[in-house]
Amino acid sequence: MEPELAASSTAPATSRKKRGEGYTRRDEILLAAKTLFLEEGYDAATIRKIADRVGVSAPALYLYFQDKEAIMLALCDQTFGRLIERISRIEKTVSDPLERICRFGDAYARFGLEHPDEYRLVFIGHNIPEAVRKVGHRMPIDDPTRPGVGGALVFSRLVTMLSQLEASGVKLNYPPDTCAELCWMGIHGVVAALIMKPDFPWSNRETLIQGMQDIVINGILSRA
């Protein structure tokens, strides 16, 4: 019919996948989507743009994801996975419960500031659909393969750490869940502010992070 020269627009040399290798395309889509989401935001990163960058037609994305939201969810899990890895490393190497929590906060804040775009994508959420916004917390944790459960996993680690702290004999001003929520909210407030308003003349970053950490940990520890 036609010359088989694939002289299309900006289409890369990606050819049709062989039979058993569709998952490869799935990963390509995720990579392209991640880049575009971070570059332009959720709304501006249209499925057509994503498909274009992959070098494939737009409906092809629906072979691998139920809808645009599902792409977002998959990316969320990817990001959460990296954080959870770091936290696991802390749990393995640090035994003192209080020290663990400090290290958790440190790792959490550092992770956020080192990957501001991903943090924004996952933890802050913006104009994104309802289902995606719930990613962080609402879902049941019993099935870790379920999309969008990573946030809950991260948070539950903090709760566990605080329970262990209490079990070790340290008196807390609130129940462990409440303490965890307050700790997370404080650190998240710092990270979110620094990420979302990078041009504001904030005080020194380390001062703010360390300051909030001190404030929050002092605040939940019952004063003897």
Next chain:
Amino acid sequence: MEPELAASSTAPATSRKKRGEGYTRRDEILLAAKTLFLEEGYDAATIRKIADRVGVSAPALYLYFQDKEAIMLALCDQTFGRLIERISRIEKTVSDPLERICRFGDAYARFGLEHPDEYRLVFIGHNIPEAVRKVGHRMPIDDPTRPGVGGALVFSRLVTMLSQLEASGVKLNYPPDTCAELCWMGIHGVVAALIMKPDFPWSNRETLIQGMQDIVINGILSRA
């Protein structure tokens, strides 16, 4: 003055406005938009739905607002004006500097939870075009009538309060700006979390707000 005032709130939706009274329609649009934004969220509240509720065609909205965003911004200023009012009332009725700050935090948190959409747009959101994005902080405050300046005004009040607290002889652990940032970040963390993850089984709201307030204020006050 006015012969008939029949169109105050339950307006005859389909009637064309008389010559000098276009601003009346503007207010109707704002009211309808506010209701719809709160009922269904920003995205789901389409221009056509808003126009429908007003009883007017969709393009008619563009006679009064540059675009959909401008409607939201107008609503933001409207509601932030109320927060600033509350803060002003606190400043007038409460003389003790520390008490002022507590009341500020209380009013701020309550306001955020009462107006989650406006709060999200101004203090959290970022997916919105550049002009709206800076709304929170970086904006010049010299023109208070400028759309979207409410956030910066609110924050500057807190800085002032903390400077006054220090001037009153109370020793702080950090400079007033840093203290203001930490206070704001803590409370913002609570409000943002409650707004963005409304379905998570958080601890009692009042406990969290009051708890963060205690934590943060204790944290910035130099321990004697």
Next chain:
DNA sequence: GGCGTTAACTTAACGTTGATAAGTTATCTC
């Protein structure tokens, strides 16, 4: 009372968006 101006609208349409239906092509197994 008629006329011109113009504020206050309407209808029609544009370009995109996310998503679906239905058809096509290439690779596998037999």
Next chain:
DNA sequence: GAGATAACTTATCAACGTTAAGTTAACGCC
């Protein structure tokens, strides 16, 4: 070879924000 079917495309949908261009009605003025 002949099916079967994974991988993909083209054509199309309804809904979105927004614009262009035309219409209606209220006023001042002669």
